[in-house]
Amino acid sequence: MATPLVVSDVAKSFTMHLRGGLVLPVVANVSFAVASGECVVLGGPSGIGKSSILKMLYGNYAVDAGQILVSHAGRTVDVASADPRTVLEIRRSALGYVSQFLRTVPRVAALDVVAEPLISRGTAPEEAHERAAELLSRLNLPRDLWQLPPATFSGGEQQRVNIARGFITDHAVLLLDEPTASLDATNRRVVIAMIEAKKMAGVALLGIFHDEEVREAVADRILDVTAFSPRRSAA
């Protein structure tokens, strides 16, 4: 089976120059792989570095050492060392990310926010909007909100816009940072079904889920991030 995501020996620390050069180790020796059709869940207590791992994989955080290999269409890119243009290209074509919070842009309607990843890959706007509408109605977002910018939406409504945006493409790797945190039971079950569908389609998923019901439903295996904590080995 294909393994579109391979992480090997990744280490990350923050150097706080404004705090006299204080070095905060985050994770070390992070090594794992996620296969197509598999959902791996990052486990461990808050502050152990789960979100930081996702941010490194998506290129938002630089890494101190190691490789993050994303394979797509016969090509393998090391996100850890790739130039900005390559990182943006891999995000467009192969690597999706549902963040914890939606970054809203003034005046852009929810439907456009969701359709944008497809349009940027060259899908015709009408088709992209159709797909966006399907996803938003599946996630029970009231239709009268679709043409409004999400800035004024509730937390759960924004999160559903964010999920729809992340799930609209057929990216080979999908990173999920607590996508169900602010959802009610009905919508949680919709997201579980959407994750199942991604697995069936052969997508490699890596996520953080504090909600036990969701975790039990989707996780093929749990990766304990405590094992990568440099603080543990120092103690």
Add this chain to the structure above:
Amino acid sequence: MSDMPLLKVRSLSKFYGNRIGCHDVSFDLWPGEVLAIVGESGSGKTTLLNCLSTRLMPSTGDVQYRMRDGDYRDLFRMSEAERRVLMRTDWGFVHQNPADGLRMTVSAGANVGERLMAVGDRHYGRIRATASEWLSRVEIDTDRIDDQPRAFSGGMRQRLQIARNLVTSPRLVFMDEPTGGLDVSVQARLLDLVRGLVSDLGLSAIVVTHDLAVARLLSHRMMVMKGGHVIEHGLTDRVLDDPREPYTQLLVSSILQV
């Protein structure tokens, strides 16, 4: 996306006597890419922008631009006339103060139409129709086409300046603090407009700003300048979420949360 850079900048420096304007700047700009140059006043960002756009002669270094025919030309080895043609047609320059980029005493329509005439359009009706189309694209009521920019608000003037620059379908646009001096609500509208136009038209842009939120919204890539040097350079998300250099950390941590 083309696989050749639009602009290749190598070891560009500008000195004002003994003082450094900008020092040893090198980068490539790709088609469709938006680069933000950030830093405080006096960091050299405007000097760099002016050198790149040939408004200022650099002391050393060279800038190669890929012409429409695919050939690279050294900007500082071109004749003055060739450079002027480039600036009037293939490039745009959006000034912080719209009065620097507009002709304040001719009509809005003429401000837009003038650039079209510079590329050889002579048909009055067609020029007026295109100007009117661009006014509505930048959300200016078309019944204001015969008014002078003097009668426009700051936000409208800035949008008119953008229309004037984009009407000739340039491939590269330079922007110097495009939202500086505007109310926040006006800023948001302008940013959204610029963001949409850049992605619809596939423009490359170099945007100088001291506002990190503007950089986050508009740019793919970011360069941080201090004392004339580029001290940090990378994917915009990365520079803002995980700043490495002391000065960048200071900039990012100084943003007020609302």
